[in-house]
Each structure stands twice: as C-alpha cells, then as structure tokens.
Amino acid sequence: MTDWTVTPLHVGTLHRKRRNFLYLAGGDEPIDVPVLIFLLERGGQRLLVDSGCSDPATTTQHQPFERPDELHPLAVLAARGIELGSIDAVITTHLHWDHASGNHLFPDAELFVQRAELEYARAPIQWHAESYEIHNPRRDTDWALDRYTTVEDGATISGGVTVLLTPGHTPGIQAVLVETASGLVVLPGDNVPTYDNWAGRPPEWTHIAATNHYDLGAYEKSLRRLEETGGRIVPSHDFRVLEEEKP
Numbered sequence: 001m002t003d004w005t006v007t008p009l010h011v012g013t014l015h016r017k018r019r020n021f022l023y024l025a026g027g028d029e030p031i032d033v034p035v036l037i038f039l040l041e042r043g044g045q046r047l048l049v050d051s052g053c054s055d056p057a058t059t060t061q062h063q064p065f066e067r068p069d070e071l072h073p074l075a076v077l078a079a080r081g082i083e084l085g086s087i088d089a090v091i092t093t094h095l096h097w098d099h100a101s102g103n104h105l106f107p108d109a110e111l112f113v114q115r116a117e118l119e120y121a122r123a124p125i126q127w128h129a130e131s132y133e134i135h136n137p138r139r140d141t142d143w144a145l146d147r148y149t150t151v152e153d154g155a156t157i158s159g160g161v162t163v164l165l166t167p168g169h170t171p172g173i174q175a176v177l178v179e180t181a182s183g184l185v186v187l188p189g190d191n192v193p194t195y196d197n198w199a200g201r202p203p204e205w206t207h208i209a210a211t212n213h214y215d216l217g218a219y220e221k222s223l224r225r226l227e228e229t230g231g232r233i234v235p236s237h238d239f240r241v242l243e244e245e246k247p
Helices: 073-079 115-122 129-135 142-146 195-199 216-229 240-244
Strands: 005-017 030-042 045-049 089-091 110-114 148-151 156-158 161-165 174-180 183-187
Touching (some): 005 174, 005 240, 030 240, 045 156, 089 156, 110 115, 110 161, 183 216
Antiparallel strands (some): 005 030, 161 174
16 A cells, blocks of 8 residues: 655645744744645545634635635645545644635545534634634634544554644644654644644753643643654745745
8 A cells, every 4th residue: 555645735824923932932023834735645634634724705804815816725626637526634733713714615524623622613612712703602603513523642643644732733634644754743633733833842842832722731732742653843834845845
C-alpha cells in the first residue's frame, strides 16, 4: 500500500496582529496569515483536514478575512482536478469558525471530530462563543452538529491516518498524524498556528502557546505529546508551510 501525500491548500488570508498568535510574546505589528486546509491522498482515497472559513461577508465581525473567488475551497480543489464527491472525509481539528465553517461544502463526506470538542461547541463559555460561529445560536447553521462522527484519542481514520486528543487551544482539539514516504507528518491545528509557536523563545520557552486558549496546563502537556510523536510539525496558519510542504 502506498504512503499518503499531504498537500497544504491556501483558502483565504486573515489579517491579524502578531500578538493574536503568540501568547505573551507577540507585538502589535500587523501580519497576514493563510487559512490552510490539507489534502491527504493515497491511491484513490482523499481526505481533508479542516475546511476553512465562511464567506468573508459573514466573518468580518470576528476578524478581517480576505478570500478571492479562486481561493474558495471548492475552486482550489477544482483547479487540481478534484471533484467534490471524491472527498471521502473531512477531519476537523477543532470547531472554530476558520477551520470548520466549510464543512457544509462536503455533504457526502464523513465529518470526524473529537467527542470532547463537539460537546464543548454545543455550549462554550461566553468568551469562546464567537470562535464557535458555526454553532452560534444566532446563526442558522446547526446542521453540522448532527452530521459529525465523533472519535476518541488515538482513533484510526484510515490506515496510516490517526488522531490524538491534544487539549489546549480548545478542550477537544485533535492533531492528525499522517504516515508519508518521508516520515510522519503531524497536523496540530491551532495548537501550533505558526512555526514561531513551535520554535518557542529559548532558553525560557521551548514552545509558545496560541493566545486564544482554553487550558494552559493541558496545552503544555499536549505540546510535549506532539514532541513525543517524533513527527514533522506542520502549522495551521503560516505562509512558509506552502513552500516547505510541497509534495
């Protein structure tokens, strides 16, 4: 059986400040970061990790987001000759609006999420509610709650693709581990949004948490667990990924 390939796909750009990503370490300088989804392919199988944002008009209330038509997830896939119906499953790292709002674009795909994440998304604390836009009762998009297949820590999605429960950024965020010809690739979602988060600030910090987080103690343990995988960490919001992770 062949190994998986992992291809990052750029499906929009967020306009933020550096401090939005680096807890206690970033300044107020503006930065642009990509919204990335990941295409996993092996033989005739195709999986996606995350699905991107809603249309810009519905997201600007949260943060500036730009997506020309050619960066719509379906347009990006079509440009690669990939038909909508050929996506077998979408593995959602966590249910924040910039990672899960595109799940409705794949009505025939199985949607995987950690049970703990789905439970939290139903009733997050008030300071996190906006991040769970697709499940916000002010929006008529609760269709997704009934479509998910929930999984637990260590679940196998397909041979060579497993998930780890890694709470920190959210209570139920999961990392996706993918066996490739060049070794294990680890897609940690927003526990590691940029390479700077993973690099840390030596010698004090081996890593830097994302500013938006749920539990720093659990976060630190999850980062250690990601280290223990021995895999190549691929961040979720860093333009350098598009150059460094070419298949």
